[in-house]
Amino acid sequence: MKEKTLVILKPSCVVRGLVGEVTKRFEQKGLQLVGMKMCQLTDEQLSEHYGQHKGKPFFQQLKDAMMVTPVVVCCYEGVDAVEVVRNMAGTTNGRKSPMGTIRGDLCMSFQENIVHTSDSKENAEIELKRFFKPEEIFSYELPQCSFIYAADEV
Numbered sequence: 001m002k003e004k005t006l007v008i009l010k011p012s013c014v015v016r017g018l019v020g021e022v023t024k025r026f027e028q029k030g031l032q033l034v035g036m037k038m039c040q041l042t043d044e045q046l047s048e049h050y051g052q053h054k055g056k057p058f059f060q061q062l063k064d065a066m067m068v069t070p071v072v073v074c075c076y077e078g079v080d081a082v083e084v085v086r087n088m089a090g091t092t093n094g095r096k097s098p099m100g101t102i103r104g105d106l107c108m109s110f111q112e113n114i115v116h117t118s119d120s121k122e123n124a125e126i127e128l129k130r131f132f133k134p135e136e137i138f139s140y141e142l143p144q145c146s147f148i149y150a151a152d153e154v
């Protein structure tokens with residue numbers, strides 16, 4: 001079954017000119033871009049988004065780092081999209097993330113780690129509602145779909 005997931009291209013991605021490199025990887029993989037916009041995140045949005053880190057010493061620093069510049073929020077769709085995108089991002093610490101992953105190839109940091117990706121299907125649904133209005137998520141035919149998946153996979 002196809003599902004949707006959220007990717008945030010963080011300030012470290014925008015400022016370092018890596019938006020094209022990162023979105024190219026998702027496109028080449030076969031994920032379908034169904035939503036994308038640049039926005040300036042607020043402290044309120046980030047307090048909700050990073051709620052599980054509230055009280056940790058890096059909480060405010062993490063939120064501040066996400067507000068330094070606008071970010072690009074993206075919605076990708078595909079079979080097992082949450083897991084596929086998460087595997088492509090790699091592990092949180094860029095210094096330890098395997099080569100071949102976005103973080104392993106492109107960054108050196110725990111915090112300045114290029115992308116945020118939803119960690120479960122349930123959280124993807126919550127996070128997509130947080131950053132997108134319903135009319136900002138699109139549905140359109142992919143003519144090449146039969147060359148991305150076998151008939152019994154979709």
Ligand code: CMP
Binds near residue numbers: 053058113
């Ligand atoms: P992200 O995938 O956006 O989800 C939570 C973020 O918190 C994570 O990426 C890191 O950028 C950040 N983070 C987690 N742990 C730490 C830490 N110990 N120090 C700084 N930032 C952290």
